[in-house]
Amino acid sequence: MRKILLLFFTFSITAAFAQQKTLSGYTKTSSDQEWEAEKKFDSYLQPANLDVWMKRLAGRPHHLGSAYGKQNAEFMRDLFKSWGYDAQIETYKVLFPTPKVRQLELVGPTKFTARLAEPALKEDATSGQTKEQLPTYNAWSADGDVTAELVFVNYGVPDDYDQLERMGIDVRGKIVIAKYGGSWRGIKPKVAQEHGAIGCLIYSDPEGDGYHQGDVYPKGPFRPQHGVQRGSVSDMPIYPGDPLTPGIGATEDAKRLDRKDAGNLLKIPVQPISYADAQPLLAALGGPVAPEKWRGALPFTYHVGPGAAKVHLKLEFDWKLVDCHNVIAKLKGSELPDEWVVRGNHHDAWVNGANDPISGMVALMEEARAVSELVKTGFRPKRTLVYCAWDGEEPSLIGSTEWVEHHATELQQKVVAYINSDGNGRGFLDAGGSHTLETLMDEVSRDVTDPQTGIPVRDRARAYKATTAVGAKARKDILDKKVLTLSALGSGSDYSPFFQHLGIPSLNLGYGGEDDGGEYHSIYDSYDMYVRFKDPKFAYGIALAKTAGRATLRLANADVLPFDFKAFSKTVNGYLTEVMTLLDNLRESTEVENQMIKDNVFVQAADPLIKYVPPTPKDAVPFLNFSSLQNALTSLEKASTLYADLRANNTVPNTNLTTLNETLYRAEQKLMADAGLPRRAWYRHTIYAPGFYTGYGVKTLPGIREGIEQRAWAEAQEQIEATAKAIERYTKEVEAASRILMMR
Incomplete structure (x- = not known):
C-alpha cells in the first residue's frame, strides 16, 4: 500500500x-x-x-x-x-552547572560500579576528544549523596505512578529508574520528586533506542550499549532560559535570584545512564514482574522492585555563570x-x-x-x-x-x-x-x-x-x-x-x-x-x-502579510470540541469507576507479589459553561470569513497599508493572558503551551485542558473565561484589518 x-x-x-x-x-x-x-x-x-x-x-x-x-x-x-x-x-x-562528582553503584545484593562514560570509536574521528567533552550528565540535577532501594517506574510519567499505586508500591524514600521516552526527560524527575523519591536514574532501553531497532553504531546508526543521552532536566514547563533571571535578560548587571529560589530547578539528584550500566541494576530488582507494556528489550525478566536492589548515587556540580x-x-x-x-x-x-x-x-x-x-x-x-x-x-x-x-x-x-x-x-x-x-x-x-x-x-x-x-x-x-x-x-x-x-x-x-x-x-x-x-x-x-x-x-x-485567520478560527474550534469531549469522557469514566469501587469490583493480579489497592472514589465531574468561548469563536469565524472574502482577489489597498500589516502581525499578541497560565506565568499564550506534565508535548487551550485533566474545576472555568476574552481581543484586530480593506 x-x-x-x-x-x-x-x-x-x-x-x-x-x-x-x-x-x-x-x-x-x-x-x-x-x-x-x-x-x-x-x-x-x-x-x-x-x-x-x-x-x-x-x-x-x-x-x-x-x-x-x-x-x-x-x-x-x-x-x-x-x-x-x-x-x-x-x-x-x-548559570550553567557542570559535573564535578558522578558516582553510581549497586551496593546490594551484589556490587557493581557504573561506567558513566562513552568509549571512543576508531570509526568516529571526533569521539576521542575526551578533554573537551562534557561527561554524561543531566544539567540542572541537584547535588546529592543518596543511598536507597531502587524502583523501576517505566517512563516515569503520572500514569505510571497511578499504576504503581494500584500495585501498592510507594517510591517515597526510594531511588527510581525510568526509561527514556514517553515524555520529555525533565518530567521524569519532576514527577518522581512529587511522589517523594530521593533520586532518579534515566536510561536508554534498547527496545526504543538501541539494538532492538537495528545495527548499533558504528555498524548502523542506533545507540550502542554504552551510549548515553545527556540533556536538561530543568522544569522548563514553568519557564525556560537562565533560572536566575526569569522574565528579564541575563545581562552582566541583571538582578539574579538565589539559586534556592529558582522555581524551575529540581531538589533531587538525576543521572542518565546507558543500557549497559542499567542492565545490572534492573536485573537485581525483585518485587512483582513489571506490567507487559513496561518491559524493554534487555535479556531478563523486568521487575518493579523494591527489594534487595539498593543503589548509591552521588552527584556534585560546579554552579557557575558562563x-x-x-x-x-x-x-x-x-x-x-x-x-x-x-x-x-x-x-x-x-x-x-x-x-x-x-x-x-x-x-x-x-x-x-x-x-x-x-x-x-x-x-x-x-x-x-x-x-x-x-x-x-x-x-x-x-x-x-x-x-x-x-x-x-x-x-x-x-x-x-x-x-x-x-x-x-x-x-x-x-x-x-x-x-x-x-x-x-x-x-x-x-x-x-x-x-x-x-x-x-x-x-x-x-x-x-x-x-x-x-x-x-x-x-x-x-x-x-x-x-x-x-x-x-x-x-x-x-x-x-x-x-x-x-x-x-x-x-x-x-x-x-x-x-x-x-x-x-x-x-x-x-x-x-x-x-x-x-x-x-x-x-x-x-x-x-x-x-x-x-x-x-x-x-x-509580501505587500499584505499572508495571515490566514480563517485557518486559525477553524483550528481553535477543533480544539474547543476536543476539550468539551475530554470533559464528557472524564465524566463518564469517573461514573463507571466510582460504580466499580462501590460494587467492590477491582482486578486481582496473577502475580502473588502484586497487591492491588482499590482506587479512592473521585468527585463527580461537574458541567462547565463554555458559552462565552463558543460565542467568542462564533464572532471570530464571522470576522475571519469577512477578512478572507475581502482579501480573496489579493488587491492591495492604496492607503493605510503599513497600519494594516502592523494590525495583522500584532494580532497574535492579543491572545496573550496578562496573568499567564496557572502556576506558570511566563507562558502567556492561551491557545498553545507545552504541557505541565508533557514538557515538549503541546497542550492546546492549555489553561482549560489542564484544568480539566487536573480536576481543578474552578480553574478550568476561569480559564474558559480568560480564553474567551483573549479571542474577543483577537477578533477586534481581525475586524480592524477588514475595516482598513473596506476603506480603499
Whole structure:
C-alpha cells in the first residue's frame, strides 16, 4: 500500500508546477518578481558549503560556555559580515552547572560500579576528544549523596505512578529508574520528586533506542550499549532560559535570584545512564514482574522492585555563570526596515552536535548566503531580515530566551514572524506553528521539490502520513485534505520564547523520518555519523534552506502579510470540541469507576507479589459553561470569513497599508493572558503551551485542558473565561484589518 500511494503522488504533481499562481499577499506583478527572485535564490544554494561548515562547526565539542563554542560564534559572525550583514555577538551571563562528582553503584545484593562514560570509536574521528567533552550528565540535577532501594517506574510519567499505586508500591524514600521516552526527560524527575523519591536514574532501553531497532553504531546508526543521552532536566514547563533571571535578560548587571529560589530547578539528584550500566541494576530488582507494556528489550525478566536492589548515587556540580554567545545578523529592509522577519537555529551542542543542531545551522547559513547573493543582483527584501545563531539552547533555550526577554518591547513592535529550525535529516517535511501561517506554508511546501522523489514536499509528507495512518478512515481523511496542515507547537526549541511568551507568530521547520538513529546527545553525534547515516549529500539541508528561505522571503516581501485567520478560527474550534469531549469522557469514566469501587469490583493480579489497592472514589465531574468561548469563536469565524472574502482577489489597498500589516502581525499578541497560565506565568499564550506534565508535548487551550485533566474545576472555568476574552481581543484586530480593506 505504501509503495502504491507514493507512486500515486509521484505522478500527481500539483497544478502549481504546471501553472504559476499568484502568491497570497502579493499582486500579480509582485508575485512574478518574487518567483523570479526565488529561482535565483535556489540557483545559489550549494550543498558543498553545508559539508564544509558542518565539518568546521562540529569539529570539536562546543557546549554552552566552551572555548570552541565562542570560536564558532565568532566564525559565524565573520561569515555573516562577509556576506554583507550587520552582524554582532550579543553575550549574556547565565548559570550553567557542570559535573564535578558522578558516582553510581549497586551496593546490594551484589556490587557493581557504573561506567558513566562513552568509549571512543576508531570509526568516529571526533569521539576521542575526551578533554573537551562534557561527561554524561543531566544539567540542572541537584547535588546529592543518596543511598536507597531502587524502583523501576517505566517512563516515569503520572500514569505510571497511578499504576504503581494500584500495585501498592510507594517510591517515597526510594531511588527510581525510568526509561527514556514517553515524555520529555525533565518530567521524569519532576514527577518522581512529587511522589517523594530521593533520586532518579534515566536510561536508554534498547527496545526504543538501541539494538532492538537495528545495527548499533558504528555498524548502523542506533545507540550502542554504552551510549548515553545527556540533556536538561530543568522544569522548563514553568519557564525556560537562565533560572536566575526569569522574565528579564541575563545581562552582566541583571538582578539574579538565589539559586534556592529558582522555581524551575529540581531538589533531587538525576543521572542518565546507558543500557549497559542499567542492565545490572534492573536485573537485581525483585518485587512483582513489571506490567507487559513496561518491559524493554534487555535479556531478563523486568521487575518493579523494591527489594534487595539498593543503589548509591552521588552527584556534585560546579554552579557557575558562563558567557552565552548569540550571533545576530541583520539585513536592513529596503522599504519597511522596522518590520522584521527573524530566522533562527541554535549553535550549541551537548558534545559535537553534527545533527543536533549543526545540520539545521548550516542550512540557515547557506540560506542567508544565498540571500546575500540575491542582494548583489539588485534585489533587496522589503522588510529587515534578522538571522540568529542561538547559544545555550540545549540546557534550557537560554540564548533565545534571554535575547527575547532583553529586547521584548522592541520585538513585539517589530517582528512580523519568527521562523525556527533545529536538527535536520533525510525524509519528510515537519512543519508546526501558528495556524495563521498555514496558507503561507501550504504554498511554500507546494513549491519546494523533494530531492528524493521529485514531487512537492507537501505531497510527500501527506503520502507518508497516509501510509502510516491507522485505519482506512484516517488514511482517507489525510488524502482528502489537499493542503498542508501545521502541527501545534509545544516546546523544545527556540520558537518558544517568541511564540508563547511574546505572542509573535512562529514556525518550526525541519526534515526527518528516514534518518533514525541513536546518536542523540551523545559523543557519537558527529560529522562521521551524519554523512554516513543522516543526509550524506546534504540534499535535505538544501531542501530546508529552500523551505525556510521561501517562508522568510515571502514574509519579507509580501505587500499584505499572508495571515490566514480563517485557518486559525477553524483550528481553535477543533480544539474547543476536543476539550468539551475530554470533559464528557472524564465524566463518564469517573461514573463507571466510582460504580466499580462501590460494587467492590477491582482486578486481582496473577502475580502473588502484586497487591492491588482499590482506587479512592473521585468527585463527580461537574458541567462547565463554555458559552462565552463558543460565542467568542462564533464572532471570530464571522470576522475571519469577512477578512478572507475581502482579501480573496489579493488587491492591495492604496492607503493605510503599513497600519494594516502592523494590525495583522500584532494580532497574535492579543491572545496573550496578562496573568499567564496557572502556576506558570511566563507562558502567556492561551491557545498553545507545552504541557505541565508533557514538557515538549503541546497542550492546546492549555489553561482549560489542564484544568480539566487536573480536576481543578474552578480553574478550568476561569480559564474558559480568560480564553474567551483573549479571542474577543483577537477578533477586534481581525475586524480592524477588514475595516482598513473596506476603506480603499
